[in-house]
Amino acid sequence: MLSIRNLTAGIDGKEILHDLTLSFEPGKTHVVLGPNGSGKSTLAAAIMGRPDIILSEASELTLDREDLRNLSADKRAKLSIFLSFQSPLPIPGVSVEELLRVALDGKKDPVTLHHELHTLAKEIGLAEEFLSRSIHDGFSGGERKKIEAIQAAVLAPSLAIFDEIDTGTDTDAVKRIAEFLQTRLSQDATKIYITHSPKLIELLHPDSVIILKDGRIAAEGGHDLATKTIEEGFGGIEVRGEK
Amino acid sequence: MDDKKDDLDFDYKYGFSMPERTVQETGRGLSPSVVRQISQIKDEPQWMLDFRLKSYDLFNKSSRPKWGPDLSALDYDAITYYKKSTESAVKSWDDLPPEIRDTYDRIGVPEAERDFLAGVSAQYESEVVYESVQKELTKQGVVFCDMDTAVRKYPEIVREYFGTLVPPGDNFSAALNSATWSGGSFVYVPKGVHVTLPLQAYFRINSESFGQFERTLIIADEGSFVHYLEGCTAPIYRTDSLHSAVVEIFVKKGARVRYTTIQNWSGNIYNLVTKRAKAEEDAVMEWVDCNLGSKVTMKYPAVILAGRGARGEMLSLALAGKGQHQDTGARMIHLAPDTHSRIVSKSISKDGGRSSFRGDVRVAKGASGCSSSSVCDALILDPDSRSDTYPSLRADTPDARLSHEATVEKIDEEKLFYLASRGIGTDAAQGLLVNGFIEPVVRDLPMEYALELNRLIELEMEGSVG
Incomplete structure (x- = not known):
């Protein structure tokens, strides 16, 4: 279980997340909703351990009781945490296959990996050339997100965070990605989706929904909270602890 | 025996x-x-x-x-x-x-x-x-x-x-x-x-x-x-x-x-x-x-393009580490018509190393229909290191098509974080990024040399700047 207590975080001295307390249970699908600038991506990056995000002294961040705070992002990834990026940068000269070969560090032989990638690409509906091209270099939104999803499938994380896996993709791609992740990710994995997409939420049937606003938790609930929020917008939701 | x-x-x-x-x-x-x-x-x-x-x-x-x-x-x-x-x-x-x-x-x-x-x-x-x-x-x-x-x-x-x-x-x-x-x-x-x-x-x-x-x-x-x-x-x-x-x-x-x-x-x-x-x-x-x-x-390897339709190409790679100065370049001398040249240069400077690239492209009088393109990319890994490009393009023929592009980049923190989120530590991530950077030259090497070179770059990046 990922447990967050009194998490206050900022970048360059600017506080973005204020005193969040949340827990994400294994085997469940969680959705984080919120208007632009509400701190959703910062939350995802803070869990992954982006070096420029500074947590307050009082903040607690643990995965299965293990303290993550002093672990660098690569160490957290080795504890089986994965983050799918909203706008991943191109890396010239490095293909997803090479990247994963280095990431797996000999844990999977290159031939097995090669075949696995081809199977996964076919399943998610991505042309094979994208496996050997420079990652994200000149890729469309859909191609980027599919490559992110494929990496999640190969690395088989126990905690997977998807930061807007739907943006920049068409409806068909959203459906394929959602179905792909539901099939490919472990049933026991903790899944956190940051999204704006009603379509994705409908496909995911989330077990829990969290609404962030201005860096605070505005509401928590089940699938119906998502539906209500999408219909009525974020305007009606009061931020708890304010006013 | x-x-x-x-x-x-x-x-x-x-x-x-x-x-x-x-x-x-x-x-x-x-x-x-x-x-x-x-x-x-x-x-x-x-x-x-x-x-x-x-x-x-x-x-x-x-x-x-x-x-x-x-x-x-x-x-x-x-x-x-x-x-x-x-x-x-x-x-x-x-x-x-x-x-x-x-x-x-x-x-x-x-x-x-x-x-x-x-x-x-x-x-x-x-x-x-x-x-x-x-x-x-x-x-x-x-x-x-x-x-x-x-x-x-x-x-x-x-x-x-x-x-x-x-x-x-x-x-x-x-x-x-x-x-x-x-x-x-x-x-x-x-x-x-x-x-x-x-x-x-x-x-x-x-x-x-x-x-x-x-x-x-x-x-x-x-x-x-x-x-x-x-x-x-x-x-x-x-x-x-x-x-x-x-x-x-x-x-x-x-x-x-x-x-x-x-x-x-x-x-x-x-x-x-x-x-x-x-x-x-x-x-x-x-x-x-x-x-x-x-x-x-x-x-500064040179090609003298002396016959019509000749082509010259230079792919160069330089790694300048501590105490090193790699002063390299290429010269393409177009003496004959319809000659073409291409220069691709990749340099990496780290730990106070310095790399310089000198490009010298000339098109002689009467050598019509010539073209030349140069691309010089420099990667600088830390503030102590340095990279310079000195291009010189001279054409004595009006229709010569000469181009020169130069870029200087640093290792991107966002890319390091991306690779870290896949479980790749800083040294290995830098090695991967540098190998990616030099790939356009390395892919022209015979396989075993390419592999050795990639391995060498990984070693060079170990204990490099974080």
């Missing part, structure tokens, strides 16, 4: 083993008598001795370049200009600097090879591979031998070409090499012959292929093809601090030559090399030049 003897006989037959010599070395410093001594040891004809002596004079009269790296610490009198090649450069593995030993251990060079490369042994036992290659070459009429042998066995052809593309008066380093040269390769490929395997100086089993004043001459006759490879990724250690080489390549009508260099001299060496090729009608000359080692490298 019998097999071994046969191999030795075989090598002698083709002139690759070193003949018996009485003189071990010339001693330190350079004088007309040292030049005479070198020529005498090699039992050279008078014309070569005259060439050396004239070059010696030119070297004495020459001035050092007023631009480029600092060469003031280079003491020409402290250098031994000729050493019997069967003598080891260092006595034992323990005499080598620890960082060199460490690199050998970590890239996993086989013991026999590394003894040779590091100068611990003057012989590298690779007769079996070498013999089959040589048999095949002989069948095709290809001549591939060391330059000393070529002067004795093929004097007419050597005399016709030697020193004509890079005359001794070209620059101070060329003059020095012309006076003191020893070893290097001679290659002649007959008309229409395509040499399928790359010719590697590595196959040649005496240490003069890694000599410090080597001289290489390649003649690719009409319609032929050859790929010549020199150097290796493993660091090469020499106690003397100067490597001065000259390479001349003649690419005849419709022929294609690719010349690949991987230079990884130890960090005490001044590496001054003059490389020039002449491409005739519809000929193609490709330089692939990777400079990883040395203290200072000055090298």
